[in-house]
Amino acid sequence: MTSPNPRRMTQRRIAELAGVSQAAVSLVLSGRTDTTTRLSEETRNRVLDVIRDTSYAADPAARMLAGKSNNILGVFTYESAFPAESSDFYAPLLAGVEAAAEELGTDLLMFTSARSAEGPRKLLREGSRLRVADGCVLLGRQMDGAELARLVEMEYPFVAVGRRDGDERIPYVGADYATAVTDLVFRAVALGHERFFYLRLPFEAESTRDRRDAFSSAIERCDVHAVIETADDNDVHAYWRRIVNAQSTVVFIESPDHAERFSATVEELGVSVPRDISVVTLGEHARPRSMGRAITRLVAPRREMGTEAVRLLFRIMTGNAGARETTRVLLPCAIADGDSLASAR
């Protein structure tokens, strides 16, 4: 496939036609005007004429080979990047990545070939094509720590989107959940809430742990009460009963999906949000669904995370990353007010 075009124009042919050397053609094309490489105006024009006549364009492969870099940044997503279900998750990140790539003038290589039929995508499986890119941005809620460590060993330039525990040489751009979660707890306490209920996601990832830890420590600092449960099923009624039993006046819910379902369901039971119960979500959906109400929530700067990840990657690749502290970035989250957090009844 992609057999070379037999009559493809080359600099050599241009040179023949213009009566100069091939190198002179390259020089003209480079647009360089150092004193050391000055071409006569006349020669330059003759070459330019031929180039125009033949509508010649340099072979990118040869250019890249000679230039030693191919201006390709990789993007590896642990799940499909585009499908409907996850698109809300990846879309803003990818938008940021795309914008930064445009800014840097690089192309983006999406590693779609890495998919394995069963199980999650693997970064380093046999025949990994990672090295085709000069460096790579990694996206996904959950990443294989061993793989990341391996990448570090290999000295392959990469940046994870999302904070990563484990090997501390892993560069990342994450969201500062802790500060925002703490703020939300303080806000609730200031509104008179003393009994909290926390519904966590049923999986462990840095991002979920961060929120949970920040919650716990804020609760402790405020000297209030909290119950933490895992939202591993959809039986809102059961939760609601436990919340009533716990006499909680506010519920923090990690997932915005759960938060919406929760609000809708309890309202069907005649419970009013936020009059009877306040709801806060720590989720990161960029595009809040059309819900009857706007749930008070934390908003991760997803687009910026994508942009910053690419910029950091670039700095790492060019050796301008500086100390380790500057290769691990946490971006501030915003808090969307909403109308689901009110005074404790």
Place this chain on the structure above:
Amino acid sequence: MTSPNPRRMTQRRIAELAGVSQAAVSLVLSGRTDTTTRLSEETRNRVLDVIRDTSYAADPAARMLAGKSNNILGVFTYESAFPAESSDFYAPLLAGVEAAAEELGTDLLMFTSARSAEGPRKLLREGSRLRVADGCVLLGRQMDGAELARLVEMEYPFVAVGRRDGDERIPYVGADYATAVTDLVFRAVALGHERFFYLRLPFEAESTRDRRDAFSSAIERCDVHAVIETADDNDVHAYWRRIVNAQSTVVFIESPDHAERFSATVEELGVSVPRDISVVTLGEHARPRSMGRAITRLVAPRREMGTEAVRLLFRIMTGNAGARETTRVLLPCAIADGDSLASAR
């Protein structure tokens, strides 16, 4: 920029590590097992081990120069692929493209480089980079016909998503709007509608023309009446007056956005949809917004278009595309019933 990775792995280094010649490494990689190029099983394994340890992948530029393909399919979008505004448009297409790429085991190169600050993205400005990919899928509502023709001349393998007029050698995968639009007109006529109003988008593209032409010809065939206007502003009230004046009982609206705004606005005027006026949209939003009502509409098979485009591209690249008819594909649209089309009052 993108200074060369100093320690980029090469076949030469692999060869050193494995104690063989560089050519032997290339041979192992090629997977060739001709009698003329037989390597000892032992050598082969030693090389493979080193390749695995270093997770080496051949430099795509060098491969290309040497005349080989790279398992990279390009994706060129005329607008930003991810940003919020256009993500509804591209998301399903890209999802389809991604799925097909996974199926074929190829990676996807998004041409984000050399974006022009002003004006639309140009294909041929990045023309050189285009060659980095073995072939390319083109996405966008409006494409430059001259550029496409140029690509044909260059014998660069590509497929446009969306029907393309002009040079008939341009391969595409489009949506068969005509049939669906005709069906919708028939359906309306069957419900007793005799006076139609048509609101077209304010730009010319094959996809808008297709729908308009199909509408006109269906109207003619049914021997009913229609007014066609361009929706180049947002003054729904003005349209509504003209619709009333025209005594139309049904409005066909190309853009789903317009259709939603239209429905919402006339209902504020006390006009009931569909009792007083039926509304049909010929738009292609994959993710219908939360509207009070579900507008009867045409649904383009966006995901399938992405998938089919990649498959067709692959066939073209491998020389299995067959005759021209098979390089121009129109996929059937679905009709989503909705509840905005009812009997003429």
Place this chain on the structure above:
DNA sequence: CTGAAAGCGCTTACAG
């Protein structure tokens, strides 16, 4: 001011 030459990393025919 211009041209000959080396080298980028690969593939592949060809000589040992």
Place this chain on the structure above:
DNA sequence: CTGAAAGCGCTTACAG
């Protein structure tokens, strides 16, 4: 069975 060598089309120091 393996290795040395040419060549893909370019860039860029370097020698004239």
